[in-house]
Amino acid sequence: METVELEIDGRKVRVAPATTVLDAAKEAGISIPTLCHAEGLEPFGACRMCTVEVESGGRTKYVVSCLYPVEQGLVVRTRSEKVDKIRKLVLEYLLARAPYSRVLRDLAAEYGADPNRFEREGSFCILCGLCVRYCAEVKGKCVVGFVENGPRREIAFDPYMAARECESCKGCFPLCPTSFAQAAYFLALAREHESASSRDVSASEVA
Ligand code: SF4
Ligand code: FES
Structure with missing residues (x-):
């Protein structure tokens, strides 16, 4: 079977073509936080919590791993200063909508997100779909x-x-x-x- 080899957090990973980076990481036992993803449902790419850093052809960019397909030779970093900053911002924005969510609060503690950074919006839905x-x-x-x-x-x-x-x-x-x-x-x-x-x-x- 044809496979694609990439590197995730320094680990060589081989997966089927068209696998998403999120699923490739999962296969390698590497966990990426998600808020709008669930097994068995079509990926939605709404929350951006699963953002990772990818490097390909000498270029670095930040992509949502639940939608981004693997590429031969892709280098993925699931944690970096910028990745953590993006996730922190995502959480601060979402906490303004759902300040009492246990899931969000636990992640906020991990990423040092300030639940009071943005004005509350009075909705408890984070539109994860x-x-x-x-x-x-x-x-x-x-x-x-x-x-x-x-x-x-x-x-x-x-x-x-x-x-x-x-x-x-x-x-x-x-x-x-x-x-x-x-x-x-x-x-x-x-x-x-x-x-x-x-x-x-x-x-x-x-x-
Ligand atoms: S109610 Fe809102 S936050 Fe809850 S699952 Fe539905 S879209 Fe997501
Ligand atoms: S889990 Fe990827 S954007 Fe929400």
Whole structure:
């Protein structure tokens, strides 16, 4: 089988072509932090937490390892001063959205990120898209999706579908790094119960 040889943190690694740097590192037992990646889901490249330093043809650049494919002779550094600085900044930005996330706080402690660097944004969703992709790709449903744009962008469950589809699933909950998926689901359920009650009242008025 054709393979590609690269170096990750000084270690020679051989993997199949088209493997991502993140997966190549994983195969070599080297861990890279991720926030929007999960096995079995399409890579999304949203959080930038998996940024690494790569050197190829004498040029150094910073790439998201969950999307970047391996190349013959590529040199990868999963930690460096600049990589750590990028991850620290990513965490500070995300903590402004989800200051109570345990996952973010643990990573912040590791990278020395200041949870109060940026003004809080009042959203608990870091837009990793894990819940959305799980629902679409694994369950073949679209109960949860992105809504709004710009700074107001977040996810929401369709109340009608959530009340009918999620009780036996809830598979996106453990994937969510901030617990916002659970909160959004219960909000959707409350909305659906409210609509169902007003539908019942209207029906009884007609009868
Ligand atoms: S609700 Fe959670 S899993 Fe879904 S996009 Fe937001 S942070 Fe990610
Ligand atoms: S894990 Fe690679 S960008 Fe989020």
